[in-house]
Amino acid sequence: MNDFEFTHRRQNPLTGDWVLVSPHRNNRPWLGATEESSVDDLAEHEATCPLCPGNARVNNEYNPDYQNTFVFVNDFGALLTESAKGQDFEPNDPLFKANFANGECRVVCFSPKHNKSLPELSITEINAVVDTWQSNYVALASKYSCVHVFENKGAVMGCSQPHPHGQIWAHDHLSTEILLENTNQLSYQKQYGSNLLNDYVNREIDEQSRVVIENAHWLVVVPFWAAWPFETMLVAKDDIRHFGQLNQEQKSSLSFALQALTICYDNIFNCSFPYSMGWHSAPSNLDDDSHWRLHAHFYPPLLRSESVKKHMVGYEMLAESQRDLSAETAAKILRSTAPTHYKHGK
Template sequence: MFSLTDHPHRRYNPLTREWVLVSPHRTKRPWQGQVEQSAHEQRPPYDPTCYLCPGNARANGAINPQYEHTFVFTNDFSALLPDVPSGEYASSDGEPGSAVPPLLYARSERGICRVVCFSPRHDLTLAEMDVPAITRVVDVWAQEYEELGALPFIGYVQIFENRGAMMGASNPHPHGQIWATERLPLTIMREDVAQRDYLEATGRSLLADYLTLELEREERLVVVNDHFVALIPFWAVWPFETMIISRRHVGALSDLTPEERSGLADILKRLTTRYDNLFQVSFPYSLGFHQRPTDGAPHPAWHLHAHAYPPLLRSATVRKFMVGFELLAEAQRDITPEQAAERLRALPERHYRDTTASP
């Protein structure tokens, strides 16, 4: 009899309409590949050489204020710029926007990139901040989404955090980024189409229906509260990939009530603490929110959610590589989402480095 636990199979992602190959039997293979060095985690509360700490100078000479909670500034090395002249580049073999567009085609893209410092403390992460402090970060995210999204040339606001050197973070100070783009990025376009099609066909939210199924089965749940659910999606690609979904059908962070914002902060703390406790290391990941585009359309199908993509596989020093078949054909994973969720659920919610909290 076919078994999801024992046999190779493909799982479908209804949000992006992509497939992932799952090979649970491969967890038994030995590992003789690359082993990462475990990062040294001892950091001072303040680092005079850090360009994100309060009062310090950044690379462009600007001096950070003596901020006490959060601090937002325009990225000194932005990938997007707001004043790019409008223009196109196209070869002569087709017309832009036609059924057969030019083989060589490019167009200008405007945008704004900002940095959000979560805390003045250099030595903290989301997992080690308290819920009120994380709630202030959620409030800033919501405010930035509203302000950037209100600009006439911004069509989408992507809020994210790259945590750890393994994920390309150039500074260990707790911070994230916001990239506001003129047009919808590729993944957002795919999720937009899938959610719109589902709403038109059923009259319901795709993620609301999916969340109902997950809450009934309880196989892939990791952390829950009254307002949000963190789970390993059925179609997860990365070993300990998670998705955070709002219980209420809202389209964006700015739609959340104060209680829901606190609930999101609670989920973020509990999830990232479990991540750290898994291998007793400051867990690397990329985490970001997918929410309603800001192009002026109502987008009733959009359901607020976040994706967390951590690369670690077997330990703090063995990561998952997306190479070979993954790059050339389709994504593949070994440990099943159900097994990953079970491991995360079994972990304590007291951070492994917390020596002050009561058991």
């Protein structure tokens, strides 16, 4: 498929959403707001950080002197294990619909080192992160239908602590994104008799224009329907439907893909590249999840430099997503970055 260097729309088959693509706008002058540069000279241990080993958190509990990863229940979790009691909702009210939400929220510290983000960790250290994601996913999926493993990196993404960490939220209800992806993947399977993301992976491998990284078990692409400038999707090439199914070889392969992708991000503008990323697994309450394929979305906000951010405002908030940089051009930029992290030289 050729690059579309003219104004057009693309549809996301996982959600049904559309994005307006306007490549000609890349040459317009920029007079918008800029973000502060990231701080790279952090200490390995910060005495006031609530995530560093041995430090106190706000609940007066002390972190252990952990050596790899560390998981604890979020001190300010958005979900509680039990819903509020004594509250009544009117199930048939078409204008004021509400229902109970219960679940668990956990924090996952990736490393004891305060100054090392994911791309700066060794493969062995990333392996420990992947193992921790899996063990917590399995434990929570046995109790809840929907488990979200995610990371917000960088202050611009609302991350309050630079210490490398992510979160896991689990709940009984299906979140809006998971419900949309479940509906659309199932609809595709019924219509075409095949798995949507399996077909998509094969098409992207054939075309190559949006592929960023490929190894034995994983494919990283700037999706055809990407909304954010350097958005990527990390997809299992094997028939893996949720995080609990990954074997050791697939997890090791994933660690290499994660390291390579996050190094690509940091090397675009030689900075600690912010993003929100999250894994989408098949809901654990499905009788048949054959229409699912495990994948992760990376949504980075930077547009033209470390200090220039893409803002989803105006038309994006009131109509539909719009982007200037085509997915094919974004993939080319990502592919062209050095394989070694910029802090370690060329």
